[in-house]
Amino acid sequence: DDWTAYTYSSVSTTAAVKGMQRIVDRVAEDTDLTIDLHLGKTLQIASSDITQAVGDGIIDMAADFFFSGSVPIARVLNLPMLIENDEEWAKAYAAMEPTLIDAFAQQGVVLLGGYRYPEQTIFTTFEINSLADLEGHKIRVTSPEQGKFVEMFGGAPITLSGSEVPTSLERGVIEGVLTASAGGAKNWHEFLPYNYRFAVNYGNSMIIANADSFDALSEDTQTKLREIVAEEGPATTAAFLEDEEAQKASQSEAGMTLVDAAEGDSEMAGEKLAPYWESWAEENGPEYVEALATVREAIGK
Amino acid sequence: MEAILAFGLLIGLILGGMWVQFAVAGAGLTYIWLLKGFGGWKALGLVSWGAANSFTLAAIPLFVLMAEILLGSGLSTRLYNGVAPFMRRLPGGLLHTNIAGSGIFAAISGGSAPTAAAMSTVALPELSARGYNKRLVAGSLAAGGTLGILIPPSITMIIYATFTETSIARLFAAGLVPGILLALCYMGFIMARVLINPKLAPKTETKASAGDLGRALLDIVPFLMLIVIVLGSIYGGFATPTEAGAVGTVGAILIAALYRKLSWRLLKDALSRTASMSGNILFIVFTSMIFAYATALSGIGEDLVGMLEEANVSRLTFLLIIMVVFAILGCFMEGLGMIAIIVPVIFPALMAMDVNPIWFGVFVVILVELGQLTPPLGVILFVVASSSDEVKVEDVIMGTLPFFLIIVAFMLLLIGVPDIALFLPEFTFG
């Protein structure tokens, strides 16, 4: 068999692409399946359309970070302040996995596994020592949930096309972004002198395959593919964590001021956002309420 | 093989006289079919959506609308009346305003298509009416557009930086000097052309009095106001480069009102011309993305790069071959697609050869620009052609050819003297 695979990421040196490349290489070695991996922006398929592209059989396999329009229930894992560390993530993801597998199956997609970026923290052009310093500042957000977070602390959530972020930071159109050091901050760090190390939320990527293409594989290949993804997904997460530390060090060396989260900020923010999680779930429907309850139970919050 | 067939079909249809957009779409569909059969076409829905649904492309209609309002209100005629007496002695006269104007526009907009679209809309009718050679006018406008992504802000540079994890601030600084130098090269060429053949540009013999010059200065005022509004909105942190087009449109309307030129008729005509012109440009960008999808699917870009890497050549030869590869792909792809396909693949090899990534960024940006000037799929050629009924694509191609050669020569200079690009970033950032 010959598959076409696609990843949203266009940077060949990032842990996300290296991980996918390892999967492709190992599959080629261990099975009769060959996978042709295309990097982000090479095919004219928007990042937010990847799950649909896989479901419709336009591509056979993909890494999808922007699945929230197709499988919105997975966003419960990205709610601000709900999951605050690696341990909680592991528990929450395990509890949600059956729901996610089901939700992706409804899209005609097999969820093989995934990987996770390090925590998204606050990068700003102004001095920041606590969440209270967000007051009155324009922060670029990438989801309505992040927007809610910024709004709760008096900041102004701004949506802006990614290609305009650097110029906008330089000129003061926006004054900060929420991202991981090993993610967006890698590109924009020179416009961002301050980093408040406050974990707002996590972002994760799903590794998925078209259901029909997957079913057409021999049972042996299916098992092998699942095994490889199950190994390389966590390996990618680990590589990201390592990269995060390296980026923090190099960004600090380049002059960025890294500020540890202020005492009590996390508890305060968690309490402030808890009612929002519930209203978010209720707004979206009963299955969201159930998913939120599952996650909260798993992490004991 | 599929690539040759698809490309042959593309050229055949275009030369035969088919609408260029449908020729590109037809060749693209055929290309996909050759690669994947009819099943490949099921991607067309998502590819169409992904290609057309773009925030940054909004800069094209926005800047065109701004230019149409300037043109319709007579403010652009006033501008050229104002500038003309000062350019009287310079061989080439107002042709230099095309280059200078493009340079200013480049500092406003993030892309070359909006730059060329706005400048051409205003300049082509004005300069043709004054008896300038239309091929030279069109060529200078297309060439001027290339400054759009060289002089910051530049979306192409931001994209390159994302692919390669290089410094955007350094890239911006690195583009500035080559941008200005290239503009000076264009001006030098225009002067030389006109000195050799004075018929290309009209010459006024009358001498302007001090009073004439004063009145002329007043004629420049409205345009200066617009520049202040638009540049101010960007550098004051009010608008992004894409949004600047909308701010400029509102600014142009306000200035037209100030000079009592505003009317419903003006707005209606400007809207109607903008719709047709930007639809025409956006649709060719759209169809070339379908073709680019097929090209990406075929893996021809990777094949070319693979051959290049296997050739095991010297640094200079490597860079020269990269120029050729970009030139080939540039004939049937749009710019960003080329960067996406080529840059990540060759980047490790470049690092091994000790090529400075900032310098290479400037190099690639100029190559992308070059691709936008090569037929059959040079977007800028079509942008310039769309701004006037009297100028055909053929005229633009012929007019652009010498400027194309200047750019190629400039790239060779850049290879020989990398400091042209690297001096400023090293000076500013150490």
Added chain:
Amino acid sequence: MQTQSRTGPASAGPIFDVAAWITGAATGLVLVALVSLVCLEALLRGGFNYSLGFAEELTGYGVVFMTFFGAALALRGHAMFQVHFLLDTWPEGTRRWLIRAFVLIALLICVILAWKTKDLTLSSFSRGKFAPTVLRTPLWIPQIMLPAGFSVLAFFLVEQLLLTFRKSEET
């Protein structure tokens, strides 16, 4: 007939004029909306620290609309790019047949693209896919612009085909 072609683009009948008028009015409105929306976003953000949150999304949809409906206007206004120098060397009869062939190929392309984008719209509808933004726009709604746009293009291509016959009657 001749007076008509002097005042506006050649027309194959009132139904095409009406369609062109509606397309023109709609693209004009979308342009005005684009300018207003983008300016308003910049104004609110710069002046009041407030972002609409949907300006980027709606602007993208506006671009989709301008792409196809603007192109339809360009086609009708004979502004759509063409390279003429070979075409002009053919005798009138050959040229007319060539143009007919081009129109038919273009029509076929439009039909294919309208069909495939219609499939996309249905896929988005049945998946319940929406834009992950504050508006949560169900994506089939803006995606309808694609098949609609290709249909409008096809409609005006039909006019071009009819016009090739009209001219032959006159000569």
